[in-house]
Amino acid sequence: MNYIKLKSFLIYPITIFGCIAFLLCGSTNAQASSIIVSHYTIKGGCGDICRNLELTKPSMAGTDVLELQERLVELGFSVPTNGVYDKNTARVIKKFKTMNGLEPTTEVGLRTWEALGKGVPTSSSKNNKDEKPRGNVSILIEVTEHKLTVFSDNQVFETFSVAIGKDETPTPHGEFKVISKGAWGGGFGTRWHGLNVPWGIYGIHGTNKPWSIGRYASHGCIRMHNKDVETLFPWVSIGTPVKIINNNLAPHASIPRTIKTKSSGQLTVFIQEALKKQGFLLGMADGRFGNTTALAVKYFQAYNSLPITGEIDPAAYEILMKKEEK
Numbered sequence: 001m002n003y004i005k006l007k008s009f010l011i012y013p014i015t016i017f018g019c020i021a022f023l024l025c026g027s028t029n030a031q032a033s034s035i036i037v038s039h040y041t042i043k044g045g046c047g048d049i050c051r052n053l054e055l056t057k058p059s060m061a062g063t064d065v066l067e068l069q070e071r072l073v074e075l076g077f078s079v080p081t082n083g084v085y086d087k088n089t090a091r092v093i094k095k096f097k098t099m100n101g102l103e104p105t106t107e108v109g110l111r112t113w114e115a116l117g118k119g120v121p122t123s124s125s126k127n128n129k130d131e132k133p134r135g136n137v138s139i140l141i142e143v144t145e146h147k148l149t150v151f152s153d154n155q156v157f158e159t160f161s162v163a164i165g166k167d168e169t170p171t172p173h174g175e176f177k178v179i180s181k182g183a184w185g186g187g188f189g190t191r192w193h194g195l196n197v198p199w200g201i202y203g204i205h206g207t208n209k210p211w212s213i214g215r216y217a218s219h220g221c222i223r224m225h226n227k228d229v230e231t232l233f234p235w236v237s238i239g240t241p242v243k244i245i246n247n248n249l250a251p252h253a254s255i256p257r258t259i260k261t262k263s264s265g266q267l268t269v270f271i272q273e274a275l276k277k278q279g280f281l282l283g284m285a286d287g288r289f290g291n292t293t294a295l296a297v298k299y300f301q302a303y304n305s306l307p308i309t310g311e312i313d314p315a316a317y318e319i320l321m322k323k324e325e326k
Helices: 003-026 063-074 086-100 110-114 226-235 266-277 291-303 313-326
Strands: 034-037 040-043 138-143 147-152 155-161 174-182 193-196 202-205 217-220 241-245
Touching: 034 202, 063 086, 063 110, 086 110, 086 147, 110 266, 147 226, 193 226, 202 226, 266 313, 291 313
Parallel strands: 138 241
Antiparallel strands: 034 040, 138 147, 147 155, 174 193, 174 241, 193 202
16 A cells, blocks of 8 residues: 555545534534644634534524525525524525425525525536546646646646635645545535645535635635536546645745744745745645755755754744745
8 A cells, every 4th residue: 555545544534534523513603713833824624514504592603604694695685694594594594495496494405505506507617528637637726716727747638617715714825635535415515625734624625505616705625516526526536736826825024933843834835835946845835844844944044054953943934035035
């Protein structure tokens, strides 16, 4: 069993457990918890909530309720957009379900979500390719373009429109790999591709909210139309590289303390990218400060007549980023 397969074997159940734990423990909170890594605050990750909505005491609350309310407003209904499934929202749901030939209950399940997406495109593919790429597959996600491009031997094979993270829960920037695949339900749509982002659970998955495609809508994951993610699924293998370019994120001008081995996070990605562009790092900008990154830092420090520690202190960071700007 090679390294990638072993890593997938170990991480896949952990990823599933982590998502389930997040959904069960965090589903009643309208705001996602903050994860602070490498002095860079990242919120969210895999925050689509898979549950039926109904009137309860206390009231159900969360981003799924907010998306429901926002969709109802788009469809012309008057409803508060407060993320709380209250009596006002339930009353509008009963009216909506009656208008769409559904049993007029206050519960919001799969059929209700499907009705909310009625008339919305089910795919963004323009080529509708059925054949599998014959070359080495890689993926590029351009956040500001809301676009996912599949490459075969570095040639464009197919493109899809996607939804990505909101400003407060951004899609991570960096170079990652697919570490798990599976079928999911509810808010995750029909397929899941887990990524090895070290500071949270992020992935490429389908959605029961097709109107969100092309928007900043998720907790950081990349949403696709279910039809599109089902097309993508057999093309992708464990270990498939996924590069995400998020130009909405930028490195800090300074850091409060030293970044060193075993650090991880979005800031580490920016450090690695600067080291790569200046010719010191040959590895991936994956947000993991390991031995390869430490060695690259030593080369950078030696070249710039700095103390050779393999760690990025505030002074070294400032020099690194100033050279990056040139």
